[in-house]
């Protein structure tokens with residue numbers, strides 16, 4: 021007998037008028053016969069009536085006001101806003117109508133794809149085991165810090181309660197460590213924009229649980245002393261964490277696992293394509309070395325012969341960190357991207373991302389200094405400190421003026437250690453023509469700042485809305501006019 025919700029049960033009571041249940045199924049009766057008359061509507065609902073063509077124009081015009089990777093160059097540093105192949109959307113839609121509570125035996129093809137992605141990500145990172153559960157980069161960091169906690173507790177290392185984070189790190193690093201209950205100590209960068217190894221030594225002691233490193237760091241620099249740092253932390257019984265949110269610059273060239281890291285999080289929505297921004301959607305898998313595997317969130321997707329399973333019998337697991345399998349739409353997009361490019365293609369993407377960033381860096385250095393000069397990886401940070409001092413034109417003004425020239429602004433005022441920062445990441449998917457056009461727009465703006473500062477300070481001039489009060493705009497959203 022099928023189980024029915026109480027209301028339906030009532031309606032389907034045998035003998036109830038109009039609801040005789042023939043062998044073939046239920047008879048469908050008009051609502052008017054089933055519902056009390058005083059609840060029935062007697063006049064048609066008064067809905068606004070607009071011709072379809074007007075509705076279409078309204079929404080198309082609204083969408084034209086948007087700016088995204090599909091409409092133009094989007095050089096947000098530390099965000100990897102690359103082109104997202106449209107086939108990814110199709111692949112991610114394959115499983116969109118599966119019910120998330122379906123038993124594993126009915127979702128074998130999905131589990132196979134997720135398992136394949138896991139294997140590919142392990143190959144790329146040089147690690148031993150992985151979870152796809154965390155919903156974003158910051159969530160991956162928190163997951164990893166909770167795993168570190170569980171690991172240290174298990175080993176009886178209760179005194180280890182400090183996490184060290186360089187001052188160039190993404191703000192989510194200290195936040196995740198603090199949320200997991202660690203005390204956070206910041207270590208300063210040196211004049212090259214790298215972790216100052218002497219300052220690191222000065223704060224290292226037996227209480228250190230984890231060193232969290234972003235590499236390439238948020239200045240776009242590859243940390244030169246990584247092997248030495250890894251040894252120093254390991255000698256003290258600590259763990260090394262790799263913030264791999266932006267892996268673009270090293271993809272296919274070097275692997276965190278080979279550099280001595282114990283765990284790493286990836287941002288699938290950055291390095292492995294997927295449109296993101298405005299708070300989602302994301303996916304922040306965490307890959308670990310063997311000794312941390314028992315603490316991975318559960319269930320873990322495993323392969324048993326030819327069958328894929330969701331393994332839950334993991335007594336040391338930190339438990340579930342997100343519902344169901346994680347954000348599978350983003351995971352499937354990442355897999356489509358990886359399989360479309362292949363190993364050699366990923367390696368080439370990494371090289372092109374670095375080439376493009378360095379090409380732009382050298383070009384913009386003709387008129388705007390780089391904060392920490394020298395070769396960069398996938399991104400670099402320019403500074404408008406001189407323009408501010410000489411002409412009163414700030415980075416914010418430059419960012420607004422870029423909008424007039426048809427470009428999205430780069431990341432501004434981050435990392436915090438650079439005054440008047442413009443953090444530029446072109447990615448591998450842009451043409452030389454686009455890079456040149458952006459550089460020329462920036463060159464024009466710097467010239468304007470020197471000759472007509474007011475023009476830049478009062479920008480933007482041609483956008484649908486002029487300069488917003490940032491603080492007020494986030495508190496009092498103006499979504500219509």
Ligand SMILES: *Cc1c(COP(=O)(O)O)cnc(C)c1O
Pocket residue numbers: 098099156157158159190192193234238263265266287302304
């Ligand atoms: C984007 C980013 C994060 C955070 O990722 P979310 O998905 O936004 O939570 C962490 N670290 C670095 C270096 C990042 O660029």
